[in-house]
Amino acid sequence: xxxxxxxxxxxxxxxxxxxxxxxxxxxAAFAAxxxxxxxxxxxxxxxxxxxxxxxxxxLRFAQGSDVxxxxxxxGVESDDxxxxxxxxxxxxxxxxxxxxxxxxxxxxxxxxxxxxxxWPRSLTDLGDHAPRCLWFRxxxxxxxxxxxxxxxxxxxxxxxxxxxxxxxxxxxxxARGVVIVSGAAYGIDGFAHRAALAAGGTSIAVLAGGxxxxxxxxxxxxxxxxxxKGVVCSEVPCGSAPTKWRFLQRNRVIAALADAxxxxxxxxxxxxxxxxxxxxxLSRPLGxxxxxxxxxxxxxxxxxxxxxxxxxxxGVDDVVELLGLDSxxxxxxxxxxxxAARTNERTRVTDALSTRSARNIDDIARRSGMSNTEVQxxxxxxxxxxxxxxxEGGWLVMGN
Amino acid sequence: xxxxxxxxxxxxxxxxxxxxxxxxxxxAAFAAxxxxxxxxxxxxxxxxxxxxxxxxxxLRFAQGSDVxxxxxxxGVESDDxxxxxxxxxxxxxxxxxxxxxxxxxxxxxxxxxxxxxxWPRSLTDLGDHAPRCLWFRxxxxxxxxxxxxxxxxxxxxxxxxxxxxxxxxxxxxxARGVVIVSGAAYGIDGFAHRAALAAGGTSIAVLAGGxxxxxxxxxxxxxxxxxxKGVVCSEVPCGSAPTKWRFLQRNRVIAALADAxxxxxxxxxxxxxxxxxxxxxLSRPLGxxxxxxxxxxxxxxxxxxxxxxxxxxxGVDDVVELLGLDSxxxxxxxxxxxxAARTNERTRVTDALSTRSARNIDDIARRSGMSNTEVQxxxxxxxxxxxxxxxEGGWLVMGN
Numbered sequence: 001x002x003x004x005x006x007x008x009x010x011x012x013x014x015x016x017x018x019x020x021x022x023x024x025x026x027x028a029a030f031a032a033x034x035x036x037x038x039x040x041x042x043x044x045x046x047x048x049x050x051x052x053x054x055x056x057x058x059l060r061f062a063q064g065s066d067v068x069x070x071x072x073x074x075g076v077e078s079d080d081x082x083x084x085x086x087x088x089x090x091x092x093x094x095x096x097x098x099x100x101x102x103x104x105x106x107x108x109x110x111x112x113x114x115x116x117x118x119w120p121r122s123l124t125d126l127g128d129h130a131p132r133c134l135w136f137r138x139x140x141x142x143x144x145x146x147x148x149x150x151x152x153x154x155x156x157x158x159x160x161x162x163x164x165x166x167x168x169x170x171x172x173x174x175a176r177g178v179v180i181v182s183g184a185a186y187g188i189d190g191f192a193h194r195a196a197l198a199a200g201g202t203s204i205a206v207l208a209g210g211x212x213x214x215x216x217x218x219x220x221x222x223x224x225x226x227x228x229k230g231v232v233c234s235e236v237p238c239g240s241a242p243t244k245w246r247f248l249q250r251n252r253v254i255a256a257l258a259d260a261x262x263x264x265x266x267x268x269x270x271x272x273x274x275x276x277x278x279x280x281x282l283s284r285p286l287g288x289x290x291x292x293x294x295x296x297x298x299x300x301x302x303x304x305x306x307x308x309x310x311x312x313x314x315g316v317d318d319v320v321e322l323l324g325l326d327s328x329x330x331x332x333x334x335x336x337x338x339x340a341a342r343t344n345e346r347t348r349v350t351d352a353l354s355t356r357s358a359r360n361i362d363d364i365a366r367r368s369g370m371s372n373t374e375v376q377x378x379x380x381x382x383x384x385x386x387x388x389x390x391x392e393g394g395w396l397v398m399g400n
Numbered sequence: 401x402x403x404x405x406x407x408x409x410x411x412x413x414x415x416x417x418x419x420x421x422x423x424x425x426x427x428a429a430f431a432a433x434x435x436x437x438x439x440x441x442x443x444x445x446x447x448x449x450x451x452x453x454x455x456x457x458x459l460r461f462a463q464g465s466d467v468x469x470x471x472x473x474x475g476v477e478s479d480d481x482x483x484x485x486x487x488x489x490x491x492x493x494x495x496x497x498x499x500x501x502x503x504x505x506x507x508x509x510x511x512x513x514x515x516x517x518x519w520p521r522s523l524t525d526l527g528d529h530a531p532r533c534l535w536f537r538x539x540x541x542x543x544x545x546x547x548x549x550x551x552x553x554x555x556x557x558x559x560x561x562x563x564x565x566x567x568x569x570x571x572x573x574x575a576r577g578v579v580i581v582s583g584a585a586y587g588i589d590g591f592a593h594r595a596a597l598a599a600g601g602t603s604i605a606v607l608a609g610g611x612x613x614x615x616x617x618x619x620x621x622x623x624x625x626x627x628x629k630g631v632v633c634s635e636v637p638c639g640s641a642p643t644k645w646r647f648l649q650r651n652r653v654i655a656a657l658a659d660a661x662x663x664x665x666x667x668x669x670x671x672x673x674x675x676x677x678x679x680x681x682l683s684r685p686l687g688x689x690x691x692x693x694x695x696x697x698x699x700x701x702x703x704x705x706x707x708x709x710x711x712x713x714x715g716v717d718d719v720v721e722l723l724g725l726d727s728x729x730x731x732x733x734x735x736x737x738x739x740a741a742r743t744n745e746r747t748r749v750t751d752a753l754s755t756r757s758a759r760n761i762d763d764i765a766r767r768s769g770m771s772n773t774e775v776q777x778x779x780x781x782x783x784x785x786x787x788x789x790x791x792e793g794g795w796l797v798m799g800n
Contacts, residue, residue: 161692161694164694165693165694289693290690290691290692290693290702290705290712291690291691291692291693292690292691292692293565293689293691293713293714294561294564294565298690299714302690302712302714305705305712306711306712306714306718311706312690312702312705312706312712313693314693314699314706315693318706
């Protein structure tokens with residue numbers, strides 16, 4: 001039995017630097033962490049239950065016995081609920097939750113849940129399959145919606161060509177303020193992360209196992225660097241092994257965290273096609289880098305161009321255009337609070353700038369009524385769009 | 401003044417092996433040849449006039465004076481007719497037509513016009529811009545609608561990669577009975593032609609200048625080989641220089657002769673993008689071969705993938721699929737007599753075959769009531785589609 005108790009929740013969370021404002025948020029955050037110990041990633045019955053009842057109530061109900069009423073309220077078959085319960089039952093274990101928190105505290109892993117301001121709302125598009133918390137090392141503000149996020153993924157068995165392209169793209173995008181999201185694997189992923197950091201940018205690595213277990217181990221140092229300048233995260237608790245299922249589910253998190261996904265090299269059956277499939281399923285812009293038709297490492301990319309209607313990406317400008325497609329779509333779809341928020345913040349920052357006299361961050365923050373961090377993030381986006389430029393002594397807005 | 405006279409027409413045509421059945425066809429064929437001496441390729445006013453009045457009448461009217469009535473009957477502005485006349489007037493010269501026929505006879509160049517059974521009806525899709533005759537060396541049956549035609553085109557400044565891909569594709573397609581259409585230029589064109597011939601297949605070279613003037617001259621021997629095993633053709637009369645305009649117009653003939661066009665390598669502003677543009681304008685399937693994004697010689701292909709919605713072609717199977725798209729479309733559009741004819745002939749040949757006992761061409765021809773040549777051509781298509789196979793002693797149809 002997993003029990004939820006305010007005092008225990010607050011203490012456990014505080015050790016991970018997670019300090020929700022209200023009692024309800026505290027209990028919800030702890031329950032979300034407990035759920036991550038209880039279910040495998042992408043468990044839609046759990047997701048539905050949490051959506052309907054909230055994480056804490058759902059956890060109580062999950063361990064109760066009134067399957068029929070539950071199923072009715074959730075709008076699912078009672079068989080599904082019964083089956084879900086029987087797969088969760090072996091993990092109804094308070095010790096496992098305590099253990100996850102203890103391991104996290106030891107490894108300097110922190111917890112973020114949907115109530116936190118830096119929580120990546122882009123995950124919401126995963127619906128019932130969305131993660132309910134992320135365990136992470138690093139700086140949560142990198143998740144922020146004020147930066148553009150691009151997933152650069154691809155084959156472990158990359159060629160020199162793919163490594164070159166991944167590095168070039170990641171470096172140039174990172175230099176333009178884009179956060180590079182990838183999976184920390186050998187090959188394309190590693191080159192993308194490394195180039196982003198080398199360019200002075202930030203990066204997010206999404207791991208299939210616990211955030212305390214660098215995988216692959218040969219990338220332990222790279223993963224440490226990512227945690228220093230960006231974020232290393234996982235939806236499974238510390239100590240979890242990176243299983244095959246978790247790799248596949250991890251890919252959906254990469255696709256969901258990114259505003260656009262670019263596959264640089266991929267064999268005909270590469271795992272990165274799975275990430276691409278998730279991006280397509282989420283209606284997120286998907287790009288693929290072509291390569292020689294004589295190279296097996298590009299066969300998957302060509303397949304994406306042919307079968308998935310991926311955009312043909314030949315340079316960083318194409319990626320920026322890909323991001324633009326997204327904004328346009330989202331603006332028209334427009335249930336997106338994020339987009340509206342972004343647009344407002346951009347207007348406020350632009351209003352606070354002059355075309356002639358450079359203003360520094362402090363000045364812009366005061367004029368716009370926003371925090372310094374927010375201003376910096378918004379300036380990054382505006383710079384990417386070539387709407388502002390950095391000069392001696394501060395920033396200028398471009399004239400029309 | 402260009403005059404049309406039955407006896408003169410018949411004599412001139414006979415020297416080029418062109419023997420129309422009726423007097424009307426004879427006069428029309430000679431008039432079409434005269435028109436090719438009179439106008440530059442793609443002259444839509446001439447095309448319209450010929451469509452409305454027939455080549456012979458149109459030629460008489462073109463040299464007359466009643467602009468207004470003509471324009472009215474043609475449904476165009478009388479200014480357009482007046483302007484067209486003034487650009488044709490300097491060439492109203494019987495000597496030039498005689499000269500074209502004489503040069504053709506000397507160079508063993510023949511003439512084909514729309515009344516001939518081997519005339520490529522695919523050119524009709526060019527509407528008023530269609531050539532009204534072709535001057536050619538070689539075997540006119542290569543134009544036949546019973547074979548699939550694929551244009552393989554690309555940059556003169558090809559890389560080893562492009563040359564390799566062009567050769568592979570052309571050889572494999574030619575071996576499967578596809579006629580390779582191209583422009584005989586250095587680079588991709590040359591490799592495509594050469595590989596098609598080396599594989600024992602046939603090829604069509606469309607020249608921008610006269611069919612008696614091999615261009616580029618460094619390809620004179622290659623062009624001779626194409627004429628031996630296939631066709632070298634041009635819509636401009638013998639002796640004509642390959643001007644820039646004629647190159648651009650030549651590209652529309654390549655696109656129109658082909659059931660599908662594949663661009664193998666092309667720079668950002670390559671002339672082969674012009675061919676691709678014509679293919680797209682004709683709603684013919686268009687494919688582009690991707691290459692390294694680091695190669696300038698593939699930039700035009702990537703542009704086609706991005707901007708023209710070209711299909712990504714990575715192998716010969718993709719080209720066959722591209723051809724399939726066309727058939728599907730044409731069947732649904734279905735005003736195409738050609739397609740219906742093809743389907744009928746295929747059914748007749750298939751009906752004449754057995755799944756067990758091999759039958760030779762003579763036998764199949766007798767059973768189907770078709771000529772040996774027709775049977776061979778249809779078998780080529782069916783073999784390409786893997787519906788029949790060649791065995792010891794003849795052909796078998798595949799079981800279902």
